[in-house]
Amino acid sequence: MKEKIREQSIQLFATKGFKETSIQDIVDALNVTKGTFYYYFTSKEQLLMDIHLQYIDDLLEKQENIIKNESMNCKDKLYNIVYMLIHDIEKEGLSAKVFFREMRNLNEDHLTLIVPKRDQFRINIQKLLDEGIEQNEIRSDLPTDIVTLSILGMTNWSYFWFDPQGRASDKDVSEVFIKVLLEGLAV
Amino acid sequence: MKEKIREQSIQLFATKGFKETSIQDIVDALNVTKGTFYYYFTSKEQLLMDIHLQYIDDLLEKQENIIKNESMNCKDKLYNIVYMLIHDIEKEGLSAKVFFREMRNLNEDHLTLIVPKRDQFRINIQKLLDEGIEQNEIRSDLPTDIVTLSILGMTNWSYFWFDPQGRASDKDVSEVFIKVLLEGLAV
Numbered sequence: 262m263k264e265k266i267r268e269q270s271i272q273l274f275a276t277k278g279f280k281e282t283s284i285q286d287i288v289d290a291l292n293v294t295k296g297t298f299y300y301y302f303t304s305k306e307q308l309l310m311d312i313h314l315q316y317i318d319d320l321l322e323k324q325e326n327i328i329k330n331e332s333m334n335c336k337d338k339l340y341n342i343v344y345m346l347i348h349d350i351e352k353e354g355l356s357a358k359v360f361f362r363e364m365r366n367l368n369e370d371h372l373t374l375i376v377p378k379r380d381q382f383r384i385n386i387q388k389l390l391d392e393g394i395e396q397n398e399i400r401s402d403l404p405t406d407i408v409t410l411s412i413l414g415m416t417n418w419s420y421f422w423f424d425p426q427g428r429a430s431d432k433d434v435s436e437v438f439i440k441v442l443l444e445g446l447a448v
Numbered sequence: 449m450k451e452k453i454r455e456q457s458i459q460l461f462a463t464k465g466f467k468e469t470s471i472q473d474i475v476d477a478l479n480v481t482k483g484t485f486y487y488y489f490t491s492k493e494q495l496l497m498d499i500h501l502q503y504i505d506d507l508l509e510k511q512e513n514i515i516k517n518e519s520m521n522c523k524d525k526l527y528n529i530v531y532m533l534i535h536d537i538e539k540e541g542l543s544a545k546v547f548f549r550e551m552r553n554l555n556e557d558h559l560t561l562i563v564p565k566r567d568q569f570r571i572n573i574q575k576l577l578d579e580g581i582e583q584n585e586i587r588s589d590l591p592t593d594i595v596t597l598s599i600l601g602m603t604n605w606s607y608f609w610f611d612p613q614g615r616a617s618d619k620d621v622s623e624v625f626i627k628v629l630l631e632g633l634a635v
Contacts, residue, residue, distance in 0.1 A: 278552075280467070336634065362549075365465075390633075399633050407616060407624040408633065414605030415598045422597055429594060437594040445632030446577075446586050446595065447523065 263301045270308055275355040279309060279363040310371040316356045317378045324385055335393035344435040346416040351425035383409055450488045457495055462542040466496060466550040496550060497558040503543045504565045511572055522580035531622040533603040538612035570596055
């Protein structure tokens with residue numbers, strides 16, 4: 262039931278917005294009582310926090326599995342992280358929408374738990390680029406912090422336009438992104 | 449006064465949110481009456497539309513001036529568009545925030561006015577890339593629609609992290625972005 266409440270709420274928060282969705286809306290959609298809701302969550306805010314935490318923990322775990330895989334070089338790891346993010350939209354698109362859009366509805370205590378994890382995801386990419394420079398796979402003349410943000414811009418923005426049912430697949434999009442990133446557009 | 453109402457509202461919408469800001473909040477902050485507000489705008493929604501329209505019209509005009517400048521090649525035009533977007537954050541950061549975040553609060557009629565302009569901005573970049581391919585400046589093996597979205601991802605995402613008072617200037621960031629885009633990261 263906890264998972265059902267979470268899924269239904271992601272649906273409602275993504276379509277109506279967090280503030281516009283009441284606990285009553287959530288329990289009505291599931292045909293359960295408010296008592297059931299409060300058995301699992303102390304408040305709507307705590308539920309939002311739970312959704313955020315699950316989303317970012319899942320991404321971090323997948324990212325760390327890619328990074329520690331010793332059979333890949335840095336470029337391959339970068340490709341796999343980009344692909345993981347784009348692929349994830351199909352499964353987790355609504356969670357992502359809620360994550361990016363409703364972050365500001367978390368209170369200070371909850372932000373203190375989420376922000377360092379979000380930062381860790383970014384820092385892991387930057388470290389990967391730094392390692393790529395050491396391995397002579399990645400050019401060394403660009404600041405890796407800004408490059409990291411350019412990569413995250415490409416991938417995060419795709420949550421707002423990528424349609425898994427559209428003409429280009431998650432693999433197509435990831436391959437274009439990684440070619441732009443690694444090889445560049447110039448002839 | 450119209451411009452003052454617009455500026456004050458951008459400030460309030462960006463910090464408190466559109467739904468959370470009342471017309472009373474706006475007129476209180478300016479020390480004027482509601483009558484003054486209704487002299488210039490028919491509703492809060494129409495004011496939001498006005499802010500959106502001014503924001504996108506201004507960007508489109510600047511973009512079109514760059515594109516029609518015959519003294520630049522395609523790569524230079526691309527650099528100038530990226531720089532224009534990053535530079536704009538210093539001046540128009542709050543408008544951008546309101547634009548991206550509050551778009552969903554526009555009604556259907558208003559969206560019909562805004563969405564084609566937003567699309568035009570994207571299509572202009574795609575056309576520039578297509579022209580770059582014709583001029584043999586840009587590689588021809590990548591779909592320019594997806595490449596365009598990767599460029600817009602980089603630049604649009606920077607509204608959420610770029611700090612004009614920070615360590616890297618608008619010029620620094622634009623130069624890193626354009627080097628990643630044109631030359632790529634690989635050694």
